[in-house]
Amino acid sequence: MTQSPPDHQLPKSTFGDLLTGLMLPPHHHPQSLLVLADWLEEHDDHRSEVIRLSCHEDADTPAVAVKIHHWLHAHSQSFQDYPWWPFEPTMDQGKLKVQSNPSVLQRWLTQGVYPLLPTIWMLVNRDHHDDLAEIFSTVAKRGDLHLGLSLVENHPNLHALLTQPVNPLRRLHLGSLQLSRDNHAAWMTAMPHLEHLQYSWMHSLSDLHVSAWRQLQHLHRLEIIGCPNLADDAFRAFAELPHLRSLRLNSCHGLTDLGMPGILEIHGLEHLDLSDVRNLTAQGLLNLPRLRALTSLRLGWATEGGVRLLRRISQMTHLRTLSLHHWAGPLPVWFFEELAKWPQLKFVDLCGCPQLSDDAVLALCRSQSLQSLDLANCRGLTDETLRGLESTPTLEWLDTQNCSAMSSRGRQRLRRALPAITLLTARQRR
Structure with a gap:
């Protein structure tokens, strides 16, 4: 048996439970990348926001793949030095690909070669259900591993499997399933230790289902996407x-x-994403500062902004991450002057903001903590923005894709000023 390397030989920022998340097809599925983002977030690594942003976009575009590839490249060689490394991230025609040994999951489970895997995450389709029952049994017997499933289609044996007495599930993603109220309630009752629950594009999910959430007293992450x-x-x-x-x-x-x-009654809430919620107005968001534990706020595609809401957001000085991507309204300079004063601000997403100006970004450049900035598709920005960013020494990652008024000379000058920066440019988008 190939021995795993001692923990102290591994890089500080590792892939954690992403490893098995990428072992079952489809290898480049965004859900697997979200596992990596979750792991980084749990370790207070701001790069989780970069990867999460990528997954919210089209994960097959070259631009998104490049965002992931930049992070992978920084650490992959250290991992590949070890014989047990199960896959190698590569770029193929602009897409992120992962090559994997199909037997590695079973080997890790039976031989214990998984020193850094708190969670096994599997995206399961109809072909995997027989394997799933065996893995359920193995994980339940061990007791030192957690199991996460991503289910995107119904199966005759699925209900019996998910309601068995010993249920090791800690994470569950339900996508596009037809799910009755009774089955949903039975699943939630059988998963008392569930910590992460996601629903995506489930038209069958309604108000009748939510009473079952009361069973989930350990749930700390809930995601609901496209459930009208x-x-x-x-x-x-x-x-x-x-x-x-x-x-x-x-x-x-x-x-x-x-x-x-x-x-607003969830007083311990740390991360809130209300992107593309079309019937939510600025009036409903004015009390967001009441969430004093919040460190990450996303309000992308806001249909109603306004100065009054921006003034309330500017009071949330404890935020580390702020996303206003595709904000249609004005973004005044004074707002970014306030953001620059936030002591813990790490990541700002302003992608696709048509009214974002050079002066606004220059005000943000005064931040003493900013590490990642997304300015993609902000066509009103010029080299003046790049010159201002040259004096932001903490900046590690910048997206300027489709900023057509920025020149290659301006980007080259920024690279010379900040040689360690990861800079995405227009040439990396199809």
Whole structure:
């Protein structure tokens, strides 16, 4: 048996439970990359935001693949020095590919070669259900591993498997499934230790399902994406999840201002994503500063912004991450002057903001902590922005793709000023 290397020989920032997440097809699925983002976030590594942003976009575009590849490249060689390294990230025609040994998961489970894997994450399709039962049994017997599943289609044996007495599941992603209220309630009851739950594009999910969430007293991360039949009554149920730390609601158009009080009652909430919630207005967001534990806020595609809301956001000085991508309204200079004063600000996403100006970014350049900045598709920005960023020594990652008014000379000058920076340019987008 190939021995794993001692823990102290591994780089500080490792892939953690991403390893097995990439072992089952499809290898380049965004869900696997989100496992990496989760792991980094748990270790207070701001690069989780870069990867999470990539997964929210089209994960097959070269631009997104390059974002991931830059991070992988920095650490992959250290891992590949070891014989047990199961895959190698490569770029193929602009897409991220991962080559893997199909038997490695079973070998790791049976021989114990998994020194850094707190969670085994599997994306399961119809072909994997027989293997899934065996893996469930193995993980349940060991007791020192957690199991995460991503289920995207129904299967006759699925209900029996998920409701068995010994259920090792800690993470569950349900995508595009037809799920009855009774089955959903049975699943939640059988998963008392569930920590991370995601629903995506499930039209069958409605207010009738949410009462089952009361069973999940250990749930700390909940993501609901593209589930249009959830209304305000469902969102008010969030207050019954005492340990919830991360909440993502994307394209949930049933949420209105009437549902926000339930969210504002989650006093321990650290990460909140309300991107593309079309029926949520600025009025409903004015009390966001009440979430004093919040460190990450995303308000992408906001249909209503306004100076009043920006003034409230500027009071949230404890934030580390702020995303206002595709903010349609004005972004005044004074707002970025306030952001620059935030002592812990690490990542700002301003991708696709049509009214973002050079002067606004220059004000942000005064930040003493900013490490990652996304300015992609901000066509009003010029080399003046790049010159200002030259004096931001903490900056490690910058996206200037499709900033057509920026010149190659300006980017070269920035690279000379900040030689360690990862700079994405227009040439990396198809």
